[in-house]
Amino acid sequence: MTAKRFTATVVGGGVGGLAAATALARCGLDVTVVERAPRFAPAGSGLMLYPNGVAAADAMSSRLGRRLRESGHVIGPVEERVLLSSSGRVLAREHIGRLAQPDGTPSISILRTAAQNALADDALASGAEIQMGTVVSDYTTDNGPVSLQWSDGSIHSADLLVAADGIWSSVRKRMIGDGLPRYCGYTSVRSHTPGNWPWPHGFVANGNGVQIFAAPVGDGALYWTAKITAPPGTWPQLGSEAAQRALAELIGHWPAPIVQLITNSDPADVAVTDIHDRDPVSRWVDGRVVLLGDAAHPMSPALGQAANMALEDAVVLASTLRTHVVEGSRGDFSTALRAYERQRVQRTARVALLSRRQGLLDQGSGPLRSLLRNTTMRMRGRKDVALHEITRWSAPALAA
Numbered sequence: 484m485t486a487k488r489f490t491a492t493v494v495g496g497g498v499g500g501l502a503a504a505t506a507l508a509r510c511g512l513d514v515t516v517v518e519r520a521p522r523f524a525p526a527g528s529g530l531m532l533y534p535n536g537v538a539a540a541d542a543m544s545s546r547l548g549r550r551l552r553e554s555g556h557v558i559g560p561v562e563e564r565v566l567l568s569s570s571g572r573v574l575a576r577e578h579i580g581r582l583a584q585p586d587g588t589p590s591i592s593i594l595r596t597a598a599q600n601a602l603a604d605d606a607l608a609s610g611a612e613i614q615m616g617t618v619v620s621d622y623t624t625d626n627g628p629v630s631l632q633w634s635d636g637s638i639h640s641a642d643l644l645v646a647a648d649g650i651w652s653s654v655r656k657r658m659i660g661d662g663l664p665r666y667c668g669y670t671s672v673r674s675h676t677p678g679n680w681p682w683p684h685g686f687v688a689n690g691n692g693v694q695i696f697a698a699p700v701g702d703g704a705l706y707w708t709a710k711i712t713a714p715p716g717t718w719p720q721l722g723s724e725a726a727q728r729a730l731a732e733l734i735g736h737w738p739a740p741i742v743q744l745i746t747n748s749d750p751a752d753v754a755v756t757d758i759h760d761r762d763p764v765s766r767w768v769d770g771r772v773v774l775l776g777d778a779a780h781p782m783s784p785a786l787g788q789a790a791n792m793a794l795e796d797a798v799v800l801a802s803t804l805r806t807h808v809v810e811g812s813r814g815d816f817s818t819a820l821r822a823y824e825r826q827r828v829q830r831t832a833r834v835a836l837l838s839r840r841q842g843l844l845d846q847g848s849g850p851l852r853s854l855l856r857n858t859t860m861r862m863r864g865r866k867d868v869a870l871h872e873i874t875r876w877s878a879p880a881l882a883a
């Protein structure tokens with residue numbers, strides 16, 4: 484008799500959903516990803532994958548780990564990120580190469596599109612199916628298979644529903660109902676710019692209520708993110724092109740190459756998003772429905788950890804499912820999902836709250852806070868207070 488193959492539907496084809504698809508398929512589940520967007524469109528800016536996220540990707544699939552290394556910029560052991568004041572004074576040189584894990588697992592800075600393509604290709608190669616242009620509009624669950632309604636009206640059944648539908652998750656709304664995400668007080672304008680820049684290993688430039696982070700993504704190009712303190716809605720309502728111009732004006736007195744980094748970007752690639760997070764919650768499971776990635780623990784981008792946490796989630800969820808569901812066809816979803824929740828809630832809550840705190844420090848809104856941030860960076864020799872501790876994380880092994 485052949486062992487039963489359990490099925491999983493993953494709602495959302497972002498970093499979290501695609502990673503979950505790969506990890507679950509590798510563990511022997513039949514996986515379908517349902518993504519609202521009609522196709523994977525180029526997505527302007529970049530991502531920092533820190534050693535914890537890279538370790539999670541490696542654990543899912545050595546092919547994925549290799550592809551991410553080939554598609555992005557692997558941070559070498561002696562690389563330094565330059566921390567600057569808005570006048571261009573060097574506050575410190577951060578030894579980002581030292582974040583690598585003792586086994587050599589590095590950080591990778593990568594265009595978001597390249598990361599998404601690598602994840603999508605790996606999900607497909609692992610046997611998952613991806614259904615684009617479809618919304619999961621409703622579900623019902625008890626302790627058995629989940630019944631799902633797709634936007635074309637069709638009804639589908641799956642043994643498990645993984646909700647990786649992002650910060651505005653409709654599944655979370657239904658499961659937890661904890662209102663809207665909370666505005667963090669700043670917006671993000673971001674893109675990437677080809678060229679040869681004076682800081683080949685990236686920089687963080689710090690002004691009053693503005694911080695610009697830049698990191699290499701190959702061929703001399705830098706991806707950049709400007710975080711700007713502002714009332715909600717102010718920057719998104721400008722639209723991409725006007726936001727790019729307004730940012731260039733705002734930092735017009737900063738060193739010329741930083742201004743050029745902004746003005747030389749293709750306006751079509753510029754993204755503008757108000758930054759939100761949520762207070763952590765301890766419940767991510769309802770019957771056989773489970774939250775993952777931003778749907779479970781949306782966090783500010785201040786520590787560059789949200790996608791890394793989604794990668795960690797995926798590999799931990801797959802390992803608990805393998806132990807309690809797949810091995811021996813045990814099918815004990817309840818124990819698997821509780822074990823996942825137990826392993827992930829505390830860690831992600833801590834990182835979300837540290838990110839929130841780091842975001843406030845980073846913005847340096849007002850002369851005193853600006854001075855405090857710049858002094859902290861000078862004294863510590865790094866931008867982030869807690870990043871070194873967070874990136875030390877070991878992935879569970881998934882290989883059979």
Ligand SMILES: Cc1cc2nc3c(=O)[nH]c(=O)nc-3n(C[C@H](O)[C@H](O)[C@H](O)COP(=O)(O)OP(=O)(O)OC[C@H]3O[C@@H](n4cnc5c(N)ncnc54)[C@H](O)[C@@H]3O)c2cc1C
Pocket residue numbers: 494495496497498499500517518519520529530531532617618619620647648649650652653671673708756775776777778784786787788789790791792793
């Ligand atoms: C400015 C900024 C900079 C960032 N920088 C970093 C960084 O350097 N490092 C890092 O680790 N993280 C970073 N992040 C965070 C990171 O981008 C996200 O945390 C990460 O993409 C998590 O993705 P996700 O898959 O959980 O959600 P998302 O990427 O939001 O994906 C959710 C997907 O679900 C789909 N969807 C939603 N509802 C439905 C539905 N009902 N049916 C079907 N599909 C649906 C959406 O179309 C979307 O594709 C940054 C975020 C921002 C805003």
